[in-house]
Amino acid sequence: MAIKPQRLEKGDVIGIIAPASPPNQENLKRSLSFLDELGVKVKKGKHVTDQYGYLAGKDSDRLADLHNMFLDEEVKAIICAGGGYGTGRIASQIDYSLIKENPKIFWGYSDITFLHTAIRQQTGLVTFHGPMLASDIGKEDADPLSKQYFSQLFEPLTLDYPEGISNLETMVSGSAAGILTGGNLSLLASTIGTPYEIDTKNKLVLIEDINEEPRAVDRMLNQLHMAGKLEDAAGFIIGDFNNCVPERELSLELDEVLDTYIKRVNKPAVKGFNIGHCSPHISVPLGVRAELDAAGKKLTIESGVK
Structure with missing residues (x-):
């Protein structure tokens, strides 16, 4: 049973982690003016400025910020400052009962996919796949549509x-409906064999990525294929694959790789959605019902808040 978080109201507090x-x-500092325009207040996690190699602080500290924001009754939504690497490291330590008992808006993408x-x-909490504060919204050229x-x-x-807003292309015709799931392909592949393995059964699956050569996309899609995740899906929403180009002379093109796996399972699929590491980046709720008319190239998604 999906749990939709409560909608925001002007004056509510947003937690940043x-x-x-x-x-x-x-x-991140520049993005705060956008949150001010939204009419919300801001509370930063204690470790938002921490650095520990390629991580924004030690696992225990990043985990504490996540838990504290869900526990804080004043905070009505949690927006991630950025992605990168490391969310999988804390997944097994999260108190999921704490989150279930304190449902609220949770927003991010890329590494946040895990x-x-x-x-x-x-x-069962509905979450939001959308542009983040430091990675996207705070850039000087941030697109108004993303906001x-x-x-x-x-x-x-x-x-x-x-x-x-983008050139959509029908890969496999037909219509499909189901719960919207997915996100960054690299992170989806990394869930396989873990307690958090992506469930695609009768779902509409969104995939996107950045800076992965076609051979790497091939490897990850093959892993999902061998795990039965592509065959289980009701349909596919192919988002932006930013800079996923060959770096070697002998290579397949990205479209050839996508065609190999998506057309093989023959489920309704459309590619070219501006969802992912792109600008503008259209944000969508995950965990709600969506409908894809592949022939008409139309995607409709149920609201993510109540």
Whole structure:
């Protein structure tokens, strides 16, 4: 049973955490003006400025910030400052009963995919795949459309992927409906064989990635294929694969790799969605029902808040 978090209201407090890599502090500071425009207040986690190699602090500290934000009754939503690496390291230490008892908006993408998957499958909480503060919103060239989709947190409205913002292509025709799941392909593959293994049964599966050569995308899709995850899906939403280009002379193109795996299972699929490491980046709730009309290239998603 899906648990939808309570919608935001003007004046609510937003918690900011960095559960993966150290966020760009200048961008993070710049993003605060956007949150001010939304009419919300901000509370930063104690370890948002920490650095421990490629991690934003030690595992215990990043975990503490996550737990504390869910426990803090004043905080109505948690937005991740950035992604990178490291959320999988804390997944097995999270108190999921604490999250289930204190459901609230949780927002991020990229490395945060591991947390989206683990939290949803352990608690039923609907979470949000969307641009983050330091990684996206705080950049000087942040796209207004990326910012606009934060409005879904304030009103329970059905989302329709906007026509004309990206070149959509039907890979496999037909219609499919199911719970929307997925996110970053690298992180989805890394859940296989763990207690947080992605459940794709009768789901609409979103995949996206960045800076992975076609051979790496091939390896990860093959892993999902051999684990039965592609065959289990109801359909596929192929997001942005930013800079996923060959670095060697002898290579398949990304589209050839995607075609091999997606067309093999013959489930409705559309590629080209501006969801992922792109600008604009259209944010979507995960864990709610969605409908894909592949022939008509239309995606409709149920509201993620109540």
